[in-house]
Amino acid sequence: MSGNERDPVIDETADQPSPADGRLQSLVDPFEGPHTVGNSPKFWAGFAAILLLVLAYPLFTNEYRVLVTTGFFIWIFLALSLSVIWGFTGIFSFGQTSFFGLGGYIFGVVGINLIDVTGGTNLALLAGIFLPAAFAAILGYFMFYGRVSGVYVAIITLATTLILELLFSRTAGQQYTIGEAALGGYNGMTGIPSITLGFGSTAVAFEGVSMYYLVVVVLVVLYLCLRYLVNSDYGHVMVATREDEDRTEMFGYDIRFVKLQVFTLSGAIGGLGGVLYAAQGNFISPPIMGLAFAALPVIWITVGGRATLLGAIIGTFGLRYLDDYLAGVSSEFSTIVMGLILLAVVLFFPLGIIPTVKNSWENSFDIPFLGGDNS
Amino acid sequence: MTIGATVLDWLSIVFANLGVLILAALGLAIIFGMMGIINLAHGEFIMVGAYATAISYHELSAPLPAAILIGGVASGVLGLALERLIIRHLYERLIDSMVATWGISLILIQAALLVFGARYPGMPTPFGPLQIAGVSTSMYSVVMTMTALALLGVVYLVFQYTDYGLKARATMQNDDMARSLGVDTDHIYMGTFFFGSFITGIAGGLFAPTVSIVPTLGTGFIIEAFVTVIVGGTNVIVGTFVSALSLSAIRSLGAQLFGTLVGRVVLLVTAIVIIRLLPQGITTYLEERS
Numbered sequence: 001m002s003g004n005e006r007d008p009v010i011d012e013t014a015d016q017p018s019p020a021d022g023r024l025q026s027l028v029d030p031f032e033g034p035h036t037v038g039n040s041p042k043f044w045a046g047f048a049a050i051l052l053l054v055l056a057y058p059l060f061t062n063e064y065r066v067l068v069t070t071g072f073f074i075w076i077f078l079a080l081s082l083s084v085i086w087g088f089t090g091i092f093s094f095g096q097t098s099f100f101g102l103g104g105y106i107f108g109v110v111g112i113n114l115i116d117v118t119g120g121t122n123l124a125l126l127a128g129i130f131l132p133a134a135f136a137a138i139l140g141y142f143m144f145y146g147r148v149s150g151v152y153v154a155i156i157t158l159a160t161t162l163i164l165e166l167l168f169s170r171t172a173g174q175q176y177t178i179g180e181a182a183l184g185g186y187n188g189m190t191g192i193p194s195i196t197l198g199f200g201s202t203a204v205a206f207e208g209v210s211m212y213y214l215v216v217v218v219l220v221v222l223y224l225c226l227r228y229l230v231n232s233d234y235g236h237v238m239v240a241t242r243e244d245e246d247r248t249e250m251f252g253y254d255i256r257f258v259k260l261q262v263f264t265l266s267g268a269i270g271g272l273g274g275v276l277y278a279a280q281g282n283f284i285s286p287p288i289m290g291l292a293f294a295a296l297p298v299i300w301i302t303v304g305g306r307a308t309l310l311g312a313i314i315g316t317f318g319l320r321y322l323d324d325y326l327a328g329v330s331s332e333f334s335t336i337v338m339g340l341i342l343l344a345v346v347l348f349f350p351l352g353i354i355p356t357v358k359n360s361w362e363n364s365f366d367i368p369f370l371g372g373d374n375s
Numbered sequence: 376m377t378i379g380a381t382v383l384d385w386l387s388i389v390f391a392n393l394g395v396l397i398l399a400a401l402g403l404a405i406i407f408g409m410m411g412i413i414n415l416a417h418g419e420f421i422m423v424g425a426y427a428t429a430i431s432y433h434e435l436s437a438p439l440p441a442a443i444l445i446g447g448v449a450s451g452v453l454g455l456a457l458e459r460l461i462i463r464h465l466y467e468r469l470i471d472s473m474v475a476t477w478g479i480s481l482i483l484i485q486a487a488l489l490v491f492g493a494r495y496p497g498m499p500t501p502f503g504p505l506q507i508a509g510v511s512t513s514m515y516s517v518v519m520t521m522t523a524l525a526l527l528g529v530v531y532l533v534f535q536y537t538d539y540g541l542k543a544r545a546t547m548q549n550d551d552m553a554r555s556l557g558v559d560t561d562h563i564y565m566g567t568f569f570f571g572s573f574i575t576g577i578a579g580g581l582f583a584p585t586v587s588i589v590p591t592l593g594t595g596f597i598i599e600a601f602v603t604v605i606v607g608g609t610n611v612i613v614g615t616f617v618s619a620l621s622l623s624a625i626r627s628l629g630a631q632l633f634g635t636l637v638g639r640v641v642l643l644v645t646a647i648v649i650i651r652l653l654p655q656g657i658t659t660y661l662e663e664r665s
Contacts, residue, residue, distance in 0.1 A: 092470060147654065152605065152654055156650055156651070162598060166639055169636065291597070295415070299477065302470070332485075333485075336485045339478040341478075350471060
């Protein structure tokens with residue numbers, strides 16, 4: 001919590017590390033840069049404070065709220081998978097739910113079959129991340145090396161997730177049982193084990209509150225990794241691809257390969273989210289890959305601000321929370337209110353909430369918002 | 376069944392599907408193809424057309440053609456209002472137009488549910504069955520496809536031979552240039568959005584006797600509509616026709632051999648392959664070859 005050690009008088013020079021916190025600064029250096037909001041001791045202090053609140057939350061509430069909040073956090077993985085490919089690399093994918101759904105189904109199939117043999121779901125977890133990533137790699141190769149771009153990528157990815165929805169809807173009946181795992185057709189797959197790490201009798205199952213902590217830890221690690229990625233040299237290439245494909249290619253980068261790599265990464269993140277989703281609910285069903293769910297991450301990160309990781313996180317959590325709250329207050333009007341919010345954001349805050357707040361803060365006070373640079 | 380009868384049966388299904396795809400896609404092709412707005416509320420414009428048709432049929436005892444026309448006007452007026460209030464701020468903002476129209480779609484579906492309940496009384500399908508050369512089909516689906524083809528002709532005539540059509544094509548090709556030549560492009564965009572919504576409402580009215588009148592009835596058409604438009608490419612008339620014909624042929628084949636669901640899967644897979652091979656749509660490919 002470097003903010004406490006800092007003399008308030010020199011606060012305005014937040015971008016230059018003072019000798020007092022030089023070591024702390026070098027600690028957070030790899031996670032800071034022009035492509036993320038929040039590059040200052042103040043930001044990290046706030047980050048730590050919010051993280052403490054999140055970690056303490058289960059102490060002050062009931063198990064049901066913990067379960068619901070875990071669900072909100074899991075959706076953030078889907079939003080982040082879209083943020084890296086669309087927000088940072090400029091490729092509008094409408095089918096991130098295909099990786100999410102595949103991750104869940106693969107975790108279910110492998111988990112149900114191996115949990116009695118090995119006692120854990122280690123392999124299922126890895127399969128649920130790497131197989132969707134491999135699927136993304138194949139789909140990405142098909143698209144990007146064929147020079148498909150723009151709205152055509154959106155239609156291909158959307159068609160892909162809808163095809164998966166239709167195919168998994170067809171899997172009712174005995175012939176679609178893989179080992180002990182019945183895919184279950186439209187009604188979905190039940191009896192998916194919780195995440196169980198370790199081997200045999202030493203394996204630990206994550207359920208309820210422990211699942212909450214697991215999801216929070218994985219999310220924080222993922223957030224830091226992605227901050228590192230987008231502020232690294234490679235992140236500059238991603239953003240350059242988004243800003244101007246021709247120029248980036250002129251500099252000698254193979255943008256097809258860059259797109260393929262980032263798309264594969266987004267498949268892995270989506271798959272991880274699907275694994276957590278299936279493991280938390282012990283259930284997954286085909287509509288998760290349908291049109292309605294495919295549109296959700298697009299909406300979340302458009303509202304939050306698609307070119308910021310923080311926007312994806314806050315947009316997703318905020319809208320899921322609001323949706324849940326409105327449904328509790330009046331289920332009849334909740335979707336109408338949701339629709340009005342989307343319209344209001346698009347018309348009045350076209351960059352999304354986080355970048356809009358950042359810009360108006362900097363315009364009114366002339367100091368960087370959360371220490372982000374002014375460029 | 377003999378081979379000949381099977382082929383005839385397939386052709387009759389292709390013909391019926393062709394009408395559905397053209398109707399579902401035409402209004403979207405006008406709005407997306409000419410204005411670059413991804414209208415995710417397209418399905419709800421179909422829904423509004425179907426509701427207005429069913430309501431005027433039941434409440435006003437309007438004859439079916441008049442009821443369908445009312446459906447078109449209702450959807451057109453709604454489109455006009457939304458264009459003035461919301462859409463006109465979103466030209467050249469492809470993704471934002473998508474999120475905003477998704478919001479509109481949520482509002483319209485829920486509003487229909489609140490006002491009319493979970494289900495509105497349906498309409499009987501007119502004309503009854505039809506037997507040609509041993510193949511039985513529904514007379515109404517034949518009428519629907521004929522109407523769809525006639526609508527394509529109407530759209531062609533409007534864009535090719537009216538003053539509005541000329542200005543609209545000029546605006547879509549280069550709106551700065553059109554403006555400098557004295558075209559009121561703002562009105563052209565408004566008119567085009569109305570026209571597209573009107574055609575979509577007519578399509579909804581034509582679908583009304585064949586579907587259950589429920590708030591979500593439009594969502595069943597939207598994917599097919601988008602796929603048809605994107606595969607078709609930039610030319611509204613030729614693109615919509617060629618892509619609806621090829622997609623309905625392949626879809627009907629899949630459906631006849633392996634069931635409806637596989638038919639849908641085959642349609643989507645075909646669309647993916649066509650987009651990969653001809654990334655600018657069929658019409659651009661045809662234009663480059665000629």
